Amino acid sequence: AQRVTQPEKLLSVFKGAPVELKCNYSYSGSPELFWYVQYSRQRLQLLLRHISRESIKGFTADLNKGETSFHLKKPFAQEEDSAMYYCAIRGIYNQGGKLIFGQGTELSVKP
Amino acid sequence: GAVVSQHPSWVICKSGTSVKIECRSLDFQATTMFWYRQFPKQSLMLMATSNEGSKATYEQGVEKDKFLINHASLTLSTLTVTSAHPEDSSFYICSARVPDKPDGYTFGSGTRLTVV
Numbered sequence: 001a002q003r004v005t006q007p008e009k010l011l012s013v014f015k016g017a018p019v020e021l022k023c024n025y026s027y028s029g030s031p032e033l034f035w036y037v038q039y040s041r042q043r044l045q046l047l048l049r050h051i052s053r054e055s056i057k058g059f060t061a062d063l064n065k066g067e068t069s070f071h072l073k074k075p076f077a078q079e080e081d082s083a084m085y086y087c088a089i090r091g092i093y094n095q096g097g098k099l100i101f102g103q104g105t106e107l108s109v110k111p
Numbered sequence: 112g113a114v115v116s117q118h119p120s121w122v123i124c125k126s127g128t129s130v131k132i133e134c135r136s137l138d139f140q141a142t143t144m145f146w147y148r149q150f151p152k153q154s155l156m157l158m159a160t161s162n163e164g165s166k167a168t169y170e171q172g173v174e175k176d177k178f179l180i181n182h183a184s185l186t187l188s189t190l191t192v193t194s195a196h197p198e199d200s201s202f203y204i205c206s207a208r209v210p211d212k213p214d215g216y217t218f219g220s221g222t223r224l225t226v227v
Contacts (some may be wrong), residue, residue, distance in 0.1 A: 044218040052213065083162055084152060098145060103154045
């Protein structure tokens, strides 16, 4: 079964603290993983994808095939990071195919 | 570039009536559109995939007669919630396939449907 699991519905941290949003997946085949962010009253937007191996807004995520995980990390959280974060997956050879989303984690960064 | 305009942003309707949600691609041709349903602070559940000029493909458990999807042109896809009931109240989001974007998608801003 193809599935994305984000175990935490809500993650609350103080400004400057490290953040890790967990994502585990189940996928038969070669997956492509993404993190999306949805700020309050804004549309969903891509944060990063595992293929690019880049850091966006201080966030990084490494694909761990052994643990089937793609956790999102940031060493020092900022208040403006408060948002809903979604992990998503699709087949690496299925460009433009449907995305499967996790349940989402609400990140709240307190001052 | 590659913007999808979704309207209305919110709508309230009475039980039993139908509501149409539109998604227009403003500066590109959307050959494929995905329609999602999102409950508050929960996952986006894919409802259906539509390709221009052909019938939509619905996900398991989604009533195709209740959620009518039309994708008659390369710039417009519509979702009509027919005979709406309070349990249909939700946030509906469209997403267009955009090959030039890093992830291949662009998302609409969503429609908040409340059925009273």
